[in-house]
Amino acid sequence: xxxxxxxxxxxxxxxxxxxxxxxxxxxxxxxxxxxxxxxxxxxxxxxxxxxxxxxxxxxxxxxxxxxxxxxxxxxxxxxxxxxxxxxxxxxxxxxxxxxxxxxxxxxxxxxxxxxxxxxxxxxxxxxxxxxxxxxxxxxxxxxxxxxxxxxxxxxxxxxxxxxxxxxxxxxxxxxxxxxxxxxxxxxxxxxxxxxxxxxxxxxxxxxxxxxxxxxxxxxxxxxxxxxxxxxxxxxxxxxxxxxxxxxxxxxxxxxxxxxxxxxxxxxxxxxxxxxxxxxxxxxxxxxxxxxxxxxxxxxxxxxxxxxxxxxxxxxxxxxxxxxxxxxxxxxxxxxxxxxxxxxxxxxxx
Amino acid sequence: xxxxxxxxxxxxxxxxxxxxxxxxxxxxxxxxxxxxxxxxxxxxxxxxxxxxxxxxxxxxxxxxxxxxxxxxxxxxxxxxxxxxxxxxxxxxxxxxxxxxxxxxxxxxx
Numbered sequence: 001x002x003x004x005x006x007x008x009x010x011x012x013x014x015x016x017x018x019x020x021x022x023x024x025x026x027x028x029x030x031x032x033x034x035x036x037x038x039x040x041x042x043x044x045x046x047x048x049x050x051x052x053x054x055x056x057x058x059x060x061x062x063x064x065x066x067x068x069x070x071x072x073x074x075x076x077x078x079x080x081x082x083x084x085x086x087x088x089x090x091x092x093x094x095x096x097x098x099x100x101x102x103x104x105x106x107x108x109x110x111x112x113x114x115x116x117x118x119x120x121x122x123x124x125x126x127x128x129x130x131x132x133x134x135x136x137x138x139x140x141x142x143x144x145x146x147x148x149x150x151x152x153x154x155x156x157x158x159x160x161x162x163x164x165x166x167x168x169x170x171x172x173x174x175x176x177x178x179x180x181x182x183x184x185x186x187x188x189x190x191x192x193x194x195x196x197x198x199x200x201x202x203x204x205x206x207x208x209x210x211x212x213x214x215x216x217x218x219x220x221x222x223x224x225x226x227x228x229x230x231x232x233x234x235x236x237x238x239x240x241x242x243x244x245x246x247x248x249x250x251x252x253x254x255x256x257x258x259x260x261x262x263x264x265x266x267x268x269x270x271x272x273x274x275x276x277x278x279x280x281x282x283x284x285x286x287x288x289x290x291x292x293x294x295x296x297x298x299x300x301x302x303x304x305x306x307x308x309x310x311x312x313x314x315x316x317x318x319x320x321x322x323x324x325x326x327x328x329x330x331x332x333x334x335x336x337x338x339x340x341x342x343x344x345x346x347x348x349x
Numbered sequence: 350x351x352x353x354x355x356x357x358x359x360x361x362x363x364x365x366x367x368x369x370x371x372x373x374x375x376x377x378x379x380x381x382x383x384x385x386x387x388x389x390x391x392x393x394x395x396x397x398x399x400x401x402x403x404x405x406x407x408x409x410x411x412x413x414x415x416x417x418x419x420x421x422x423x424x425x426x427x428x429x430x431x432x433x434x435x436x437x438x439x440x441x442x443x444x445x446x447x448x449x450x451x452x453x454x455x456x457x458x
Contacts, residue, residue, distance in 0.1 A: 045395050118390045124458065127429065159427050187423030245427055246401065248458070249394060264390035 002079060004030035006310055007099055007109035009086045009254070012040020014284030014299030015115035016069035021307040023076030024323065027314070028333065030079035030107060032086050032099070034120035035247075036144055039066035041117060044247060048189075055297060065296075075332025081105050083144055085120045087253045095279060111279055111310045114259075114266060115299070116286040118249035126157065126243045128216055138222025139241050149174045153237055155225050157213050158244035159183060164192040166242065171204040178206040178236060180213055180227055216241060251286075262288050272309030273302045279313065281306045353445060358409075358453040359386045369443045377438035377447075378404035381454065391457045397439035402428035404438040405455035412450050414441055429458045 006022050008015045011033035019029045035044055039062075042051075047063030054060055060068075084101035089112070091097055096110040123141030125131060131139060143149075143166055154174040156167050159181040165188075167179045179196065186193050199205040211229035216222060226235050251264055260267040260276045265288035268274060273281050283306050284299035292298075311320065329339030352368040355377070359365065369380045378393045381404070395401035399420040405428055408414065414436065417425075421440045425431050435455065441447075 041395075045400055046398060049398060118394055124429070159423060181426075183423075183426040185419075185423060185426070187420065187427070245429075248401070248403070249390065251390065263385075264388050 001098075002030055002081065002105065002107045004028050004079060004107065004109045005314065006030075006111045006113055006307075007032070007097070007107050008113045008115055009033075009099070010040060010115035010117055010284070010286065011035070011038035011080065011082070012115060012117050012284065012299075013042055013065060013069055013296045014117075014303050015040070015113070016066070016073055017300050018113055018115060018283065018303040018307060019073035019076050019078040020069075021304045022310070023073065023333065024325070024330070025307055025311045025320075027111075027307065027311060028078075029073075029076065030081070030109070032081045032084060032101060032105075032107065034083070034085040034122075036083040036142060038070060038080065038082070039063070042066045044121060051296070053295065053297060075330065075334050075336045075338075077333045081107065083142065085252060089257050089280075091277075097279065110314060112281065113303075113306060113310070114254060114275075114280065114282040114286055115284045115303070116251070116254060116282075118264075118285055119251040119254070120249065121247035122250050122252070123243075124245040124248050126213065126245060128213065131216060134216055134218065134222050134241070137220065138218065138239060139216070139243070141243060143242065146170060146173055149240055151175045152239040154178070154240045154242065155180065155213070155227075155236065155238045156242045156244060157181070158246075159186045159188075160244065160246065161188040161192065162244040162246075164188040164196050166244065167205050168192060168195050168199065171199050174240075176206065177204070178208060178227075178238070180208045180211050182210050182212055184209045213241070213243070254286075265292075273306045274309065281310065351445060353443065353448040353450070355380060355443075355447065356410075356449070356451040357381060357384075357386055358451075360454050360456060369447070371443055371445055373443075375443045377406065377441040377443065377452065379439075380443060381406075381438060387454055387457075392454070393439060395439075399424050399437050399440055402437060403457070405430070405435055406438045406452045407432055407455060408434045408436055408450070408452055410449065410451040412447060414447075430455050 005027040006029045008031045011031040022029050042062035043066045050059045084103045087102045088100045099107045153176040155178045157180045170177050200207045214228040215226035217224040224235050224237050226233050266282035268282050268287045270289050273283050283302040285294045357365045367384050392404050394403040421437050
């Protein structure tokens with residue numbers, strides 16, 4: 001069982017900044033995210049897109065913002081449960097909570113901060129008969145461990161960055177890589193497109209375009225797929241089929257946690273962004289209140305206020321005043337200390 | 350500048366006639382969101398970058414629209430429920446030429 005002070009559900013910018021604000025109050029955080037990497041939408045959807053409304057940054061790439069936030073919170077040693085979705089929550093007699101993921105990982109914390117954005121990113125599944133039957137039996141929508149595909153025959157479908165990047169990567173791992181896309185054109189970094197082109201010439205990637213996967217075959221696991229091109233269908237042998245058609249966010253199991261939901265978002269009190277369940281907060285794009293704006297900068301503000309409230313909840317009656325990092329510096333949980341250099345006091349003679 | 354009238358059929362098949370301002374640099378996806386014609390979180394997920402196809406719509410009138418750019422074309426090639434008259438509504442800026450435009454919001458997927 002993972003134990004922490006604040007369990008943050010969602011490792012997007014708001015969740016990551018919570019680590020920093022909580023750390024200033026000596027509260028330790030652990031984050032759960034359905035995606036295999038932190039950053040939420042910023043790293044999954046648009047890492048190379050510039051953001052212009054982060055205070056103090058006239059322009060910053062979404063991917064760089066994620067890296068900076070991770071760096072900023074690093075000394076507070078956050079824990080991560082990635083690639084797993086928060087599934088159930090159980091309130092304990094002492095008011096704390098146990099959150100269990102879809103993979104069975106259990107987390108125990110007195111404070112829950114839901115920073116889930118638009119929800120957990122679920123793969124967009126192609127409409128293929130019996131595809132569910134083959135899930136985890138050759139069909140996977142994410143690649144967590146590429147080694148699984150060593151010396152296997154892999155078929156990838158999709159036309160974006162993920163499909164290109166994984167085809168390139170697996171070309172050196174799998175015994176055979178087939179990339180199938182509905183069009184001849186791909187949407188990805190120029191470098192990736194050119195690499196796939198080259199690997200095709202080298203016969204390391206079998207590229208089939210414009211074509212679609214139209215059927216899956218196999219007894220208890222994937223053994224082959226049907227590919228239809230120009231109205232003609234051929235069946236190719238495959239040990240794995242990886243459809244990469246992007247991700248779509250779903251509020252998912254959180255919607256059944258007894259929280260007050262309005263417009264696909266969690267209602268909160270703007271005093272401290274607490275939900276209708278004491279001890280559970282909702283911050284960032286996942287919450288709603290009168291005047292709500294879904295902006296990263298608003299998420300940062302909400303995270304800050306939420307941490308102050310969480311501190312008071314965990315330390316009732318304990319005196320505390322807000323400290324400025326410029327004055328107090330930062331004491332990391334890893335023993336590190338950051339502080340502003342002392343002013344020089346020296347006589348001029 | 351004048352507002353334009355847009356006819357929008359939502360995902361339940363209900364038709365709405367709305368006014369859209371032409372001077373606020375809005376796109377069609379934002380008009381749908383501002384009138385709450387699709388639940389929040391099911392449209393414009395990527396914010397309007399032609400990166401998610403959650404704002405796909407079908408154009409049911411003969412208006413001449415801005416041409417699709419490569420990004421929109423590529424995203425539609427990866428989307429589901431795509432028809433010949435599919436567009437990403439986030440890529441259609443509201444202008445006076447859109448008056449009386451008729452669209453239908455594509456199913457959520």
